[in-house]
Amino acid sequence: MRTPDAGSAVADAHRREWAGVLAATVRVTRDLDLAEECVQEAYAQALVAWRDGVPARPGAWLTTAARRRALDHHRHAAVAQRALPLLVVDEVAPEPVGPPPDDLLALLFTCCHPSLTAEARVALTLRLLGGLSTPEIARAFLVSEPTMAARLTRAKKKIATAGVPFRVPAPEELPRRLGGVLAVVHLVLTTGHTAPTGATLVRDDLLDRAHDLARLLRSRFPDDPDVAGLLALVLLTDARRATRTDTGGALVLLADQDRSRWDAAMIAEGRSLVLGALTSRPVGRYAVLAAIAAVHADAPTFDDTDWPEIVGLYDVVLARWPSPVVALNRAVAVGFADGPDAGLAALDALAGEPRLAGYGYLAAARGELLRRAGRREEARTALEEAALLTANDVEHELLAGRLETLR
Amino acid sequence: MGQYLILIYTDEASMAAMGEQEVGALMAAHQRFGGTHGAALRGGGWLHPTATATTVRRPDGRERDDLAAGEDALVTDGPYVETKEALGGYYVVEAPDLDTALAIARQVPEPFGGVEVRPLRPAMQDLQGS
Incomplete structure (x- = not known):
């Protein structure tokens, strides 16, 4: 029997220390699978060992335990035929001679390497830095567990075989590489904000990971405006988390x-980051998206929302980074700034967009604008279509409720 | 330290349409590339176009009793696979990791296509070295 203290301390350490412990262990094992195994064993060991008291520095305890396991494994593996080549890891001067290597950041850049597919990058990041299980990641991206397991295995194999280094890129490489890492964090944020599938609207685990990753990047790149913009976007989006569903889980x-009930501290920090990030030229995409979230946060009530400002910001995003989803969001904002008819006109321009075919939000937005324009029959058809297209139970319920009012 | 094969894919029609001066400039660019990365280069070559290629393959349905295509192999005119951009040349480079190999690959002069970077299996490296 373990005391609740040891159990909750281990759970807490899993949440806080997983990525750092794993990254430090990868340096020793030079093998991602083996490192994961050793870290899992270290956590299991902690469940027993921490009954007599939780160490002052749980992360350091776990790292030592995992690395000790790794050294044991190494002795066995030295005889056995290795399945994959060892990871390329730079030699570092032993502490305290040199500064400690930034293993955590190296692991993040390895997971987000451009030689991997975008799907593999985000899956690896959630697995290795987020500590999420394969089923949890599979559920977030609408694929089966075997498919996600195969994706992770293939990516790890490519890293080892092609020689993707475990390293923070050199300064001349950094700007290009950082963009890829930010894209992964942004995808974790948007996926967590509205889960594509399942019984709950929000995936708390994904949002927490987006938060941690954005903070990690901010701590390492405090002067980078894109990093500031992304952290601002995370904070301003996440500040609304508690109010996006009611006590029954309805949207x-x-x-x-x-x-x-919006988180005032997150909003204040996000706003100040946005103001800084917006002054850099050329302005970054995340900074503008965060500015849109800041306009919402600044409105004391929904009716006070500065919709023309939001439309203007979406125009900036569309001009520089055109995407049908952004165009859809802009059309919704136009519907509030200039009335439902103007919004519908903006939406009609998107009707033939193949990338929005089967996208439930298009039908939902159209249904909502039609409802406000008093065109009830058409609104019903559009909302029925939207309900068919969402796999998220909470969204489905909201659409069903809306449809009720139109009967 | 491992070896990587950099496969250069190019649009042959555009390549054929190049004037003498352009061909000269491309060759000079490859020479400069060789000068810059000489320490990492382990080999390389520029291929004649796919019109000069001959493919040798095992006839369909033959029992696999031998690893080689054999005497009754099917010999045909043309490349193994027809693609819009065809393999036009290659380099073999020695690099400590993929990032280093990619940094070299970015510098390969190729006006009408791109390059593919593939790690060589260690066994192949040993064969080459012996």
Whole structure:
């Protein structure tokens, strides 16, 4: 029997220390699978060992335990035929001679290497830095567990075989590489914000990971405006988390959210980051997206929202980084700034966009604008279509409720 | 330290349409590339176009009793696979990791296509070295 203290301390350490412990272990094993195994064993060991008291520095304890396991494994593996080549890891001067290597950042850049597919990058990041299980990651990206397991295995094999180094890129490489890492964190954020599937609207685990990763990047690149913009976006988006569903788990729209329960500290920090990031030229995509979130945060009530400002910001995003989803969001904003008819006109321009075919939000936005324009029959058809297209139970329920009012 | 094969894919029609001066400039660019990365280069070559290629393959349905294509192999005119951009040349480079190999690959002069970077299996490296 383990005391609840040891159990919760281990759970807490899993949440806080997983990535750092794993990264430090990878340096020793030079093998991602073996490192994961050793870290898992270290956590299991902690469940027993911490009954007599939780160490002062749980992360250091776990790292030592995992590395000791790794050295044991190494002795066995030296005889056995290795399945994969060892990871390329730079030699470092032993502490305290040199500064400690930034293993955590090296692991992040390895997971987000451009030689991997975008899907593999985000899956590896959630697995190795986020400590999520394969089923949890599979669920977030609408694929089966075997498919996700195969994706992870293939990516790890490519890293080892092609010689993707475990290293923070050199300064001349950094700007290009950092962009790829930010894209992964942004994908974790958007996937967590509205889970594509499942019983809950929000995936707390994904949002927490997006938070941690954005903070990690900010701590390492405090002067980078894109990093500041992304952290601002995470904070301003996540500040609304508690109010986006009611106690029963039902979706609460932006218009109906209790703004007094938005996280004021997150909003204040996000706003100040946005203001800084917006002054850099050329302005970054995440900074503008965060600015849109900041306009919402600044409105004391939904009716006070500065919609023309939001439309203007979406225009900036569309001009520099055109995407049908952004165009859809802009059309919704136009619907509030200039009325439902103007919004519908903006949406009609997107009707033939193949990348929005089967995208439930297009039908949902159209249905909502039609409802506000008083075109009830057409609104019903559009909302019925939207309900068919969402795999998220909470969204489905909201659409069903809307449809009820139109009967 | 490992070896990587850099496969250069190019649009042959555009390549054929180059004037003498352009061909000269491309060759000079490859020479400069060789000068810059000489320490890492282990080999390389520029291929004649696919019109000069001959493919040798095992006839369909033959029992696999021998690893080689054999005497009754099917010999045909043309490359093994027809692609819009065809293999036009290669380099073999020695590099400590993929990032280093990619940094070299970025510098390969190729006006009408791109390059593919593939790690060589260690066994192949040993064969080459012996």
